[in-house]
Amino acid sequence: MWARSLVWFIRRSWEKRLPFKGLMQSLLGILCGGAVLYAVVEAGKLLFGKQKLTLPPGTRIVIADGKVSIDQEEWLWLTCFTGRQIASPFRR
Secondary structure: HHHHHHHHHHHHHHHHOOHHHHHHHHHHHHHHHHHHHHHHHHHHHHHOOOOOOOOOOOOOOOEEEEEEEOOEEEEEEEHHHHOOOOOOOOOO
């Protein structure tokens, strides 16, 4: 029901000159762009899977000064997402 009224409102805003036509088009663009990004992220999760890190309770994780520290192990933040060298410590 609400989708039908939303479609009606969008059609009406394109057909007639409304004072907020530009705002409506911007909001529609934001919604469409967000939907596309969400779809890409979810498709990536389905195709490539999620990387899960299981840690025992009480594990201390610190992200500071451009570094990630898990207990006593430490890695540079920038290298956590690039290359295979640093990705291996996250696969326990």
